[in-house]
Amino acid sequence: xxxxxxxxxxxxxxxxxxxxxxxxxxxxxxxxxxxxxxxxxxxxxxxxxxxxxxxxxxxxxxxxxxxxxxxxxxxxxxxxxxxxxxxxxxxxxxxxxxxxxxxxxxxxxxxxxxxxxxxxxxxxxxxxxx
Amino acid sequence: xxxxxxxxxxxxxxxxxxxxxxxxxxxxxxxxxxxxxxxxxxxxxxxxxxxxxxxxxxxxxxxxxxxxxxxxxxxxxxxxxxxxxxxxxxxxxxxxxxxxxxxxxxxxxxxxxxxxxxxxxxxxxxxxxxxxxxxxxxxxxxxxxxxxxxxxxxxxxxxxxxxxxxxxxxxxxxxxxxxxxxxxxxxxxxxxxxxxxxxxxxxxxxxxxxxxxxxxxxxxxxxxxxxxxxxxxxxxxxxxxxxxxxxxxxxxxxxxxxxxxxxxxxxxxxxxxxxxxxxxxxxxxxxxxxxxxxxxxxx
Numbered sequence: 001x002x003x004x005x006x007x008x009x010x011x012x013x014x015x016x017x018x019x020x021x022x023x024x025x026x027x028x029x030x031x032x033x034x035x036x037x038x039x040x041x042x043x044x045x046x047x048x049x050x051x052x053x054x055x056x057x058x059x060x061x062x063x064x065x066x067x068x069x070x071x072x073x074x075x076x077x078x079x080x081x082x083x084x085x086x087x088x089x090x091x092x093x094x095x096x097x098x099x100x101x102x103x104x105x106x107x108x109x110x111x112x113x114x115x116x117x118x119x120x121x122x123x124x125x126x127x128x129x130x
Numbered sequence: 131x132x133x134x135x136x137x138x139x140x141x142x143x144x145x146x147x148x149x150x151x152x153x154x155x156x157x158x159x160x161x162x163x164x165x166x167x168x169x170x171x172x173x174x175x176x177x178x179x180x181x182x183x184x185x186x187x188x189x190x191x192x193x194x195x196x197x198x199x200x201x202x203x204x205x206x207x208x209x210x211x212x213x214x215x216x217x218x219x220x221x222x223x224x225x226x227x228x229x230x231x232x233x234x235x236x237x238x239x240x241x242x243x244x245x246x247x248x249x250x251x252x253x254x255x256x257x258x259x260x261x262x263x264x265x266x267x268x269x270x271x272x273x274x275x276x277x278x279x280x281x282x283x284x285x286x287x288x289x290x291x292x293x294x295x296x297x298x299x300x301x302x303x304x305x306x307x308x309x310x311x312x313x314x315x316x317x318x319x320x321x322x323x324x325x326x327x328x329x330x331x332x333x334x335x336x337x338x339x340x341x342x343x344x345x346x347x348x349x350x351x352x353x354x355x356x357x358x359x360x361x362x363x364x365x366x367x368x369x370x371x372x373x374x375x376x377x378x379x380x381x382x383x384x385x386x387x388x389x390x391x392x393x394x395x396x397x398x399x400x401x402x403x404x405x406x407x408x409x410x411x412x413x414x415x416x417x418x419x420x421x422x423x424x425x426x427x428x429x
Binding site: 007010011012014047051097 | 157158159293296297300301303304321322323324325342343345346392406407
């Protein structure tokens with residue numbers, strides 16, 4: 001179930017895109033799954049159908065969904081893998097930036113690595129995402 | 131599709147609209163903001179064929195609207211000062227609307243009057259101001275026109291009614307590509323409903339934008355450095371507004387948020403905060419960038 005904050009600074013269509021991607025990557029929407037129609041989603045979320053349409057067009061442009069005329073929109077086969085690649089790229093850049101920042105103010109490689117190990121030790125067994 | 135090209139309208143010596151141009155595509159929900167006397171109602175009266183423009187042309191789906199019943203039967207305009215037939219009730223008004231609007235749905239009419247507990251057989255004289263507003267809105271929605279104009283009718287609806295109207299408009303957009311125009315004094319009334327937003331001032335549209343794009347176009351940067359600096363320190367950042375107090379600068383920036391943040395971080399600031407702007411603030415700065423003082427335009 002997608003949740004939207006219409007007063008957020010993030011555009012509503014972007015929120016829909018982000019939520020859809022999250023559902024795809026978590027497998028809630030597996031490859032080949034059918035998306036809610038523009039009508040259904042517009043009514044369910046109480047938002048402007050033009051906005052929903054815009055989000056779907058963008059998802060389709062990114063190759064994450066494809067539409068079959070008269071049937072609806074479906075998750076493409078490699079959508080999950082694509083999103084995962086994108087996340088890997090973005091987040092590894094962030095790790096690099098953070099590590100670089102820490103190193104520049106004098107933290108050693110050992111300490112930084114230790115923190116990273118800690119994160120995995122602490123979250124072991126927990127089903128943690130977001 | 132509504133196309134207005136170079137419309138000018140005078141009332142005696144007063145120029146209500148001055149060379150106004152706009153294009154409103156099908157199934158758009160178009161929000162029009164502006165202060166009193168900006169020309170909002172005049173614009174609606176022109177595109178619904180009540181007034182004839184002194185100059186310029188108005189086309190609805192390529193057809194002129196003035197004195198053209200074929201086009202006008204697709205248009206429903208809910209005016210600010212509501213009109214009902216003398217001594218009538220909702221039932222009579224429904225019959226009246228039915229005679230004009232071929233899509234008028236009694237089913238929807240009954241459903242909506244039921245939802246709002248309005249007695250369709252009761253004389254309008256016994257209705258409160260709010261009930262009359264509800265009645266007019268219900269009649270408009272039941273008529274299912276292709277073009278639906280609300281002149282400030284949205285301001286001050288109670289939340290339940292507001293939500294219902296919103297939902298009816300959305301389903302009309304889906305079913306029949308209905309085009310809706312809503313005018314208001316207040317940006318906040320329109321923020322969650324509309325997809326396009328336009329600002330009307332002194333008879334012309336001074337600013338028009340996709341409401342979602344507006345949300346991300348600008349943001350505020352708060353930045354501080356240990357050494358003295360001024361705005362020349364940021365040559366490759368598009369600044370809309372710059373103010374500085376001591377060692378802290380507030381900058382309104384246009385561009386890609388992450389890229390700019392990364393760029394600023396490389397300058398080793400003492401403080402770097404990226405803050406979002408409210409839609410109203412964005413609007414104010416965008417207008418200022420165009421050389422208009424927003425405060426003069428909104429009540």
